[in-house]
Amino acid sequence: MPLHVIILAAGQGTRMRSSLPKVLHPIAGRPMLEHVLDAAAVLKPEQVHVVIGHGADQVQSCLAHRAVRWALQEQQLGTGHAVMQAMPAIPDTAEVLILYGDVPLISPSTCRALVEGLAHADLALLTVELADPHGYGRILREDGGRVVGIREEKDCTPAQRAIREVNTGLMAVRAGALRAWLANLSRDNAQGEYYLTDVVGMAAQQGGVAAVVAGDVDEVAGVNNRAQLAHLERVYQARQARRLMDEGVTLADPARLDVRGRVTPARDVFIDVNVVLEGEVVLAPNVTIGPGCVLKDVVLGEGAEIRAHSLLEGARIGAGSIIGPFARLRPGTELADHVHIGNFVEVKASRIGPGSKANHLSYIGDAEVGAACNIGAGTITCNYDGANKHKTIIGDDVFVGSDTQLVAPVTVGSGATIGAGSTITNDVPEGVLALSRSPQVAREGWRRPRKQR
Numbered sequence: 001m002p003l004h005v006i007i008l009a010a011g012q013g014t015r016m017r018s019s020l021p022k023v024l025h026p027i028a029g030r031p032m033l034e035h036v037l038d039a040a041a042v043l044k045p046e047q048v049h050v051v052i053g054h055g056a057d058q059v060q061s062c063l064a065h066r067a068v069r070w071a072l073q074e075q076q077l078g079t080g081h082a083v084m085q086a087m088p089a090i091p092d093t094a095e096v097l098i099l100y101g102d103v104p105l106i107s108p109s110t111c112r113a114l115v116e117g118l119a120h121a122d123l124a125l126l127t128v129e130l131a132d133p134h135g136y137g138r139i140l141r142e143d144g145g146r147v148v149g150i151r152e153e154k155d156c157t158p159a160q161r162a163i164r165e166v167n168t169g170l171m172a173v174r175a176g177a178l179r180a181w182l183a184n185l186s187r188d189n190a191q192g193e194y195y196l197t198d199v200v201g202m203a204a205q206q207g208g209v210a211a212v213v214a215g216d217v218d219e220v221a222g223v224n225n226r227a228q229l230a231h232l233e234r235v236y237q238a239r240q241a242r243r244l245m246d247e248g249v250t251l252a253d254p255a256r257l258d259v260r261g262r263v264t265p266a267r268d269v270f271i272d273v274n275v276v277l278e279g280e281v282v283l284a285p286n287v288t289i290g291p292g293c294v295l296k297d298v299v300l301g302e303g304a305e306i307r308a309h310s311l312l313e314g315a316r317i318g319a320g321s322i323i324g325p326f327a328r329l330r331p332g333t334e335l336a337d338h339v340h341i342g343n344f345v346e347v348k349a350s351r352i353g354p355g356s357k358a359n360h361l362s363y364i365g366d367a368e369v370g371a372a373c374n375i376g377a378g379t380i381t382c383n384y385d386g387a388n389k390h391k392t393i394i395g396d397d398v399f400v401g402s403d404t405q406l407v408a409p410v411t412v413g414s415g416a417t418i419g420a421g422s423t424i425t426n427d428v429p430e431g432v433l434a435l436s437r438s439p440q441v442a443r444e445g446w447r448r449p450r451k452q453r
Contacts, residue, residue, distance in 0.1 A: 002046040003115060004094045004175070006086045009033050009101030010053030010073040015225040021055030023101035024062055025229055028236050029260030029278060032104035032223060033059070037066055040099060042108035043115065049086035050101070078193025079169065080185045083178075092176035098196070100169055102223045105232060110214060114172040117210035122177040123203035124210040125150075126170040128220050136166035137197050139211070147209040149201035154190040165213075167197055168220040177203070244271075249283075252291075261296070272308075290324065301337065315347075318354070336371070353396065365389075370396035370414060378403040395430065 013022025023033040033050070040048055048066075052059050053073040060070055071085040083098060090096060095118055097111060110126065117124025125147065127139050138160050140149045150167045151160050181199040189195060203209050214220045218235045221228065234255075240263075241254035248267035251257055256273040265283040272291040279297035283289075287300045290308040299316045306312065307324030314331030317323065320338040327341050332349030335341070339352050342359035350364050353371035358364060360377035366389050367381050379400050381392040392406050395414030400406075405423045412418065413430030422436045 002091070002094045003043060003097065004090045005040040005043070005045045005048045005097045005099060006083055006090075007033065007036055007040065007048065007050045007068075007099045007101050008079060008082045009059060010051050010056075010076065010082055011102065012054040012076070013102070013224070016229075017226075021059050022223065024055070024059060025223070025226075027104045027229070027233055028240075028258070031062060033101040034063060034066070035104040036099050036101055036106060037063070037068070039106050039108050039111055040097070043097070043111055045097070046094070047089070049089065051082045051085050053082075077187070078191065079196035080182060080194030080198065083196055084182050084194070087175075087179055087182065090175050092179060094175040095172060096175050096178055097172045098170060100222060103168070103170070103220060104223065105219050105221065105236060106170065107216075107219055110170075110212070110219060113212050114170065117212050118172050118174060121203070121208045121210040122174045122206070123200065124172040124212055125200055126168045126212050126214055126220065127165050128168055128214040128217055129164050130166055130217065131164070133161075133164050133166045138163040139165040139167060141165075146204070147200065147211050148204045150197040152189065152191070152195060152197065167200075168214060169196070169222075170220065171196075171200075173199070173203075177206070244269075266302075284319070293324075297331075364392075366408065367392040367394065369394045370398065372396060373398045373400070375400045376402035376404060376420065380405050382407045 009023040011022055016022050016025060024031045027035055048068045049071050050068045051071045051073050053076055056072055069089060073082045073085045095115060097115055099106060114124045114126055135153060137150045137152045138156055139147060140151055142148050181202045185194040185198055187194055200209055221232060223229045223232060237258055240259035241251055241257050244263060244265055245251060247265050249265045249269045249271060252272045257271060258276045261277060261279040261281060263277050263281045266285040268285055269283045269287045271289045274292045275289050276294045281295050282299040284300055284302040286303045288305045290306055292309040293306050294311045296313040298312045301317055301319035303320045304317045305322045310324035310327040312329040315329040315333040317335050318337035318339060321335050323341045326343045328346045330348035333347045334351045336352060336354040338355050340357040340359055341347060344361045345358050346363045348365040350367040352369040355371055356369055356373040358375035362375055362379040363381060365381050366383040373394055382405050383389050390408035392408045393411040395412060397415050398412050399417045401418050401420030403421045404418050407425045410424055410427060412428040415431040416428045417433045418424060419433060419435040422434060424434060428434045
């Protein structure tokens with residue numbers, strides 16, 4: 001049977017106290033809703049339907065890159081009503097998996113277990129046992145353990161409130177049966193809403209319910225306020241830290257790492273405290289990342305060392321290279337093996353050859369630097385004329401003295417030396433010494449101006 005996924009994402013989330021729709025609040029730098037979409041995508045459904053309401057335009061704009069069908073819930077009349085908005089596009093022959101946009105840590109394996117539960121019943125329900133079930137709908141079972149319904153807390157008797165097994169809201173249902181049950185929902189309850197949970201009682205009366213018990217409370221936890229959001233952020237990060245350690249990474253403190261993308265590590269990588277990894281990060285064996293570094297869309301070669309408080313984005317770093325401390329590599333940076341980029345050096349859209357060094361206080365932008373070059377402190381490639389970017393080309397074995405300005409477009413030949421304090425505006429031939437200095441003058445008898453007392 002074809003699988004359709006419905007994700008309910010229409011709620012306002014008033015307890016978040018935010019103008020941002022609740023499902024767009026981030027976990028690991030990405031909207032909660034996107035995490036749910038990722039889990040659903042693993043099952044390869046025929047169609048994903050996202051029911052939106054509050055902040056619908058914002059949600060659609062933020063996730064316009066996802067291949068989903070949007071269904072608008074104009075009035076907030078409960079979860080049952082929300083599901084009704086998606087049903088017109090779902091055939092009766094389909095299986096339907098219902099997820100929530102504010103339950104971001106749901107796993108593909110649990111989603112699959114729910115769908116597989118439909119082999120035994122028309123409805124498979126995900127439940128969980130909580131030490132404190134306050135606020136959740138209770139699972140009602142008969143003496144033999146068969147699920148017979150769900151009772152929302154506001155409608156519970158005192159005895160029912162004592163039940164610790166609760167409804168997570170996640171379920172899988174055969175579409176034809178679901179359509180019939182939704183047509184029989186009533187708003188005759190404390191909230192005046194169409195409860196999706198009421199279909200469980202209907203299913204129990206017409207053949208039974210397959211209950212799937214979640215083993216992880218955090219996996220099915222919803223987010224209603226910022227404290228819960230922060231809690232799930234740390235749960236997510238703890239899982240990422242454990243995965244990296246299982247793959248051979250040493251973390252100085254697993255609680256002080258943030259992964260906001262996909263990290264592909266090799267063995268014997270060391271990551272110090274307060275490191276943030278974003279986008280696609282690939283770490284070769286024996287890489288070392290110092291404290292306070294931020295890496296986004298970076299590939300590090302074997303034995304590369306990123307020293308403290310460096311920021312790397314869109315860069316490829318060769319084996320044995322040393323970056324930092326306090327260095328910045330911007331998109332388009334490609335460093336060959338054994339390159340040194342030191343403190344307060346910025347590199348952007350440049351390629352630097354093997355063994356070259358820029359150890360202090362320099363800017364290298366839109367440049368091609370050869371092998372075994374030394375870029376002195378305070379060197380600047382003047383690549384921007386106010387309208388266009390221009391290229392600086394430096395050959396092999398070039399020595400650039402401190403406080404040099406290379407005014408692009410300019411080429412410096414291999415083996416050339418640039419004297420300190422020079423402003424280079426013309427091409428420099430191979431093997432020469434290039435200087436551009438004003439004559440030094442010493443004036444005898446000169447007196448420095450003094451303030452009158």
